[in-house]
Amino acid sequence: MHVRALTILIPVIALGCAGEPSESGAPRSATDQVVIEFQAPVLQLTEIQESGKQLYDVFCWTCHGSTGRGDGPLATGKTILAPPNFMEGRYPGMSATDFEARFDEVDPARRLPGHMRYVRSVIRPDKFREVLSYIPALIYPSGIPGSALSGSAIYATRCRLCHGQTGRGDGEVGVTLESVRPADFTSDTLLAQQNWEGLFMKIRGGGEGPHTAMPHFGQLFSEAELWDLVAYISMFHPGLFPTLADVTSG
């Protein structure tokens, strides 16, 4: 599950308003609390996409790669035509219906592209539609050559403890850092500017100056994984992209 709400309780006294009269006119006590709800990015697959993912992860990934980049183990030189990178060209922004239309365009009398006839012939039609509905979810959000879904798994194990579940830089370890606190992605300038290249460089190169704990991830992760992370952290800035559900329901 990727849906988690975090409730943060800020004692009123910490905001410097202790003792100010409340609306009712009575003085607030130091134990009054303001409740602010922060929401972690929602990357929830529909049941259909979940079902499609199962098929994708046992069959399609061998050529198309686990993140749809066309870099699966069977793709290297073994097929006549290379599988496309779904994060480039015409594919970003395509819905399940658009993908299905591509398969419908194939003239069965023509020998090529054989792949499309082959794939369709080995999968039950209802399952075929399901697996096609997973591809837009996999390459979401379009506009960044990375997979937010894939990045979310890396974030959970490698970034969350510093940057926090809700991206505010308030993870269990983040709040204990001495000199430089982790970036707050909900108000981050690079994110607001949609400077994806800049974020990529930051994650690859690590923090600046001698007093930062932000690790250099360039040697730990592949370029593809770094882009997956950029795609995921883009989710922390509200409103940059339509939701996963909106994008893939078409």
Ligand code: HEC
């Ligand atoms: C044996 C390797 C292989 C497997 C397995 C495979 N594909 Fe492909 N796929 C290709 C190749 C090669 C192409 C590009 C050539 C072509 O379009 O025929 C392609 C192209 C595609 C395209 C793009 C069509 C377009 O619009 O250009 C889609 C969508 C697709 N595959 C979906 C799937 C799905 C879904 C599965 C799993 C159910 C799957 N493929 C399994 C090799 C594979």
Ligand code: HEC
């Ligand atoms: C040990 C704590 C720690 C971990 C783990 C960590 N970070 Fe950071 N991060 C920081 C700190 C501290 C900063 C503050 C800025 C600086 O040092 O440049 C930062 C800054 C950043 C920035 C720069 C934002 C900006 O606009 O300048 C990005 C992007 C970032 N982190 C992404 C990540 C990603 C992605 C991961 C996981 C792969 C991660 N961080 C893991 C501590 C951490």
